[in-house]
Amino acid sequence: MSAPAPSSSSSSSSSASLATSPVTEEELTLTVKWSGKEYTVRVCGDDSVAELKRRICELTTVLPKRQKLLYPKIGNKLADDTVLLSQLPLKASVKMTMIGTVEEEIIVDQVDSPEVVDDFELGQDEAVDIKDKEVNKQKLRRRIDQYKIELRNPCREGKKLLVLDIDYTLFDHRSTAENPLELMRPYLHEFLTAVYAEYDIMIWSATSMKWVELKMGQLGVLDNPNYKITALLDHLAMITVQSDTRGIFDCKPLGLIWAKFPEFYSSKNTIMFDDLRRNFVMNPQNGLTIRPFKKAYANRDSDQELVKLTQYLLAIADIDDISSLDHSKWEFFAEDNNKRRRHA
Numbered sequence: 467m468s469a470p471a472p473s474s475s476s477s478s479s480s481s482a483s484l485a486t487s488p489v490t491e492e493e494l495t496l497t498v499k500w501s502g503k504e505y506t507v508r509v510c511g512d513d514s515v516a517e518l519k520r521r522i523c524e525l526t527t528v529l530p531k532r533q534k535l536l537y538p539k540i541g542n543k544l545a546d547d548t549v550l551l552s553q554l555p556l557k558a559s560v561k562m563t564m565i566g567t568v569e570e571e572i573i574v575d576q577v578d579s580p581e582v583v584d585d586f587e588l589g590q591d592e593a594v595d596i597k598d599k600e601v602n603k604q605k606l607r608r609r610i611d612q613y614k615i616e617l618r619n620p621c622r623e624g625k626k627l628l629v630l631d632i633d634y635t636l637f638d639h640r641s642t643a644e645n646p647l648e649l650m651r652p653y654l655h656e657f658l659t660a661v662y663a664e665y666d667i668m669i670w671s672a673t674s675m676k677w678v679e680l681k682m683g684q685l686g687v688l689d690n691p692n693y694k695i696t697a698l699l700d701h702l703a704m705i706t707v708q709s710d711t712r713g714i715f716d717c718k719p720l721g722l723i724w725a726k727f728p729e730f731y732s733s734k735n736t737i738m739f740d741d742l743r744r745n746f747v748m749n750p751q752n753g754l755t756i757r758p759f760k761k762a763y764a765n766r767d768s769d770q771e772l773v774k775l776t777q778y779l780l781a782i783a784d785i786d787d788i789s790s791l792d793h794s795k796w797e798f799f800a801e802d803n804n805k806r807r808r809h810a
């Protein structure tokens with residue numbers, strides 16, 4: 467580990483844009499001690515403990531779930547990821563201590579992590595509310611300043627953008643196998659090959675970049691001769707939002723990608739597949755909730771989801787504004803389209 471970053475968790479390339487960002491009153495600069503070194507972390511009062519841990523992860527590579535944070539006189543409040551930092555009496559002058567080890571066995575780590583069981587429906591009104599809240603837009607702007615998307619392959623003129631989750635979308639990460647290919651969703655390569663004709667492909671997982679690269683590499687997604695992956699995104703690209711009825715949770719704001727590549731991608735030409743609907747909350751019109759691929763051994767002979775979704779993506783590829791569609795009705799769309807073609 468090199469010397470601590472001078473003043474923030476951002477990379478040096480983004481410090482210029484950070485300086486011009488509006489600094490909220492509640493911005494906090496914290497010193498975190500870990501493994502004999504001190505790190506400076508900049509957060510905001512409306513960030514949650516989960517967000518603080520992600521920032522610390524950026525600097526130390528200790529995964530959030532492996533971090534234990536200690537701070538005088540606040541008991542175990544830092545053990546609750548949903549607590550907002552503004553609810554804690556944190557001071558810039560007092561140092562925080564982190565205990566945690568860098569992950570060696572990241573595969574094992576995935577399997578023993580607690581499963582997110584519940585997805586939830588947010589009311590239509592509330593989804594609108596969350597994406598329009600100034601505090602969430604501010605979080606998105608900060609993320610745009612902080613997060614760098616590395617292009618593995620160039621964006622292509624005139625293509626739409628498909629953003630894919632990994633866990634339960636492309637891969638059953640809860641089952642175990644000697645060979646990860648046994649847990650891959652059926653038809654994954656055929657799907658990616660077919661949609662690549664019309665879509666650039668990005669993969670965005672709520673895990674670490676190390677795991678995303680490892681997993682996609684093992685499945686043969688990163689060096690397939692028939693399609694190319696434009697970029698990979700990880701948990702550090704997510705933001706934490708608060709819902710009145712559902713509390714605090716993380717989501718994947720597509721606005722981050724649109725801000726980085728405005729000449730290629732927008733709300734009009736982007737679609738994201740995820741098994742967790744809440745990940746779309748900042749852009750509900752661009753999300754398609756995919757049926758989770760679980761229990762790979764029982765389901766891999768029957769799961770046709772990617773075959774059917776191939777038809778849907780190709781059927782809508784000519785539509786200028788795909789956010790005008792109701793993606794929750796995607797199965798009917800494909801059916802109607804087939805019928806139309808048969809009767810034509």
Ligand SMILES: [Mg+2]
Binds near residue numbers: 741
């Ligand atoms: Mg998932």
